[in-house]
Amino acid sequence: MKxxxxxxxxxxxxxxxxxxxxxPVSAETTTxxxxxxxxxSSTFVFITAMQTVLQKYMPVQLKVTSGQAxxxxxLDAARGNTDxxxxxxxxNKYMGEGIAMFSKMADAPKLFKxxxxxxxxxxxxxxxxxxxDSSGIKELKDIKGRKGFIGPPGGxxxxxxxxxxxxxxxYQANVDFEQAKLDWTSGTQAFQDRQVDFAIIxxxxxxxxxxxxxxxxxxxxxxxxxxxxDTPPMKKILGIPGRTMVKIPPDxxxxxxxxxxxxxxxxxxVGLSTRTQxxxxxxxxxxxxxxxxxxxxxxxxxxxxxxxxxxxxxxxNAPLHPGALRYYREIGVNVPEALVPPExx
Numbered sequence: 038m039k040x041x042x043x044x045x046x047x048x049x050x051x052x053x054x055x056x057x058x059x060x061p062v063s064a065e066t067t068t069x070x071x072x073x074x075x076x077x078s079s080t081f082v083f084i085t086a087m088q089t090v091l092q093k094y095m096p097v098q099l100k101v102t103s104g105q106a107x108x109x110x111x112l113d114a115a116r117g118n119t120d121x122x123x124x125x126x127x128x129n130k131y132m133g134e135g136i137a138m139f140s141k142m143a144d145a146p147k148l149f150k151x152x153x154x155x156x157x158x159x160x161x162x163x164x165x166x167x168x169x170d171s172s173g174i175k176e177l178k179d180i181k182g183r184k185g186f187i188g189p190p191g192g193x194x195x196x197x198x199x200x201x202x203x204x205x206x207x208y209q210a211n212v213d214f215e216q217a218k219l220d221w222t223s224g225t226q227a228f229q230d231r232q233v234d235f236a237i238i239x240x241x242x243x244x245x246x247x248x249x250x251x252x253x254x255x256x257x258x259x260x261x262x263x264x265x266x267d268t269p270p271m272k273k274i275l276g277i278p279g280r281t282m283v284k285i286p287p288d289x290x291x292x293x294x295x296x297x298x299x300x301x302x303x304x305x306x307v308g309l310s311t312r313t314q315x316x317x318x319x320x321x322x323x324x325x326x327x328x329x330x331x332x333x334x335x336x337x338x339x340x341x342x343x344x345x346x347x348x349x350x351x352x353x354n355a356p357l358h359p360g361a362l363r364y365y366r367e368i369g370v371n372v373p374e375a376l377v378p379p380e381x382x
Contacts, residue, residue: 075221126279154358161291320360
């Protein structure tokens with residue numbers, strides 16, 4: 038029943054987006070370039086719901102590119118190549134400090150500081166460490182010698198997955214297990230087609246993608262052992278903005294989920310961001326329209342009900358766009374000084 042409701046919701050949402058997207062575009066309509074994650078992911082569901090609302094109430098047309106790693110999207114925005122995109126507090130830190138995947142980009146901190154601006158944050162959901170029950174993998178140490186998809190190469194999610202694996206097992210990618218180097222869409226499909234033995238996918242709870250896996254066969258979600266949480270790799274990851282520890286219920290995916298106990302997992306926050314050069318009035322209207330019609334976004338999926346003006350700045354570590362800042366101040370939200378952009382001071 039739960040699977041049917043989720044599929045019906047996503048089908049209805051997709052149909053609505055198709056109808057809105059097919060509407061004639063007038064000369065006054067502003068076309069916005071948008072980048073987000075793979076279809077079925079939390080970020081895709083939010084962006085799709087937002088697209089429906091914005092195109093319904095504003096003279097805008099959103100051209101959405103899905104399946105993008107947030108690292109790529111943040112860099113594209115900083116270079117002026119996209120207008121709205123799925124961001125993440127962790128990537129903001131990496132790029133703002135020129136570390137991790139940005140360590141060889143000398144201009145990364147400058148690009149971030151001058152060109153990346155936030156609009157709102159929301160919970161992404163837990164990192165599902167998933168395998169089919171028939172794989173024989175029951176805990177992380179069992180992935181030795183196996184092949185897995187743990188996120189796109191160079192992506193922030195992949196950094197988390199590698200830290201979880203190292204903390205729990207000491208294993209290294211392409212030494213102790215084979216890392217499938219695929220994008221989100223191809224990696225998810227590879228797991229469904231049994232081309233990999235396990236996958237680590239950050240997504241909403243419950244997730245339509247994982248629901249789909251459970252329709253095909255019995256699945257198992259792999260627990261992060263408590264002792265792994267206390268290791269240096271895990272402490273480092275959990276110390277990054279936007280990271281939490283959560284539990285996935287043993288019955289989250291129905292009878293075909295074989296777990297009998299709650300599963301500990303890394304939780305994460307993501308966001309909707311833009312580039313500094315976006316028109317202030319346009320970003321103000323986008324932010325205002327989202328929250329004035331938030332009930333329609335909430336209706337798209339249960340997890341989206343967590344998006345409110347009270348939570349919108351949670352884990353935010355990029356300056357707000359002046360347009361978003363104006364809206365939050367207008368409705369009385371207390372905006373921390375650290376989130377006020379230089380151009381608004």
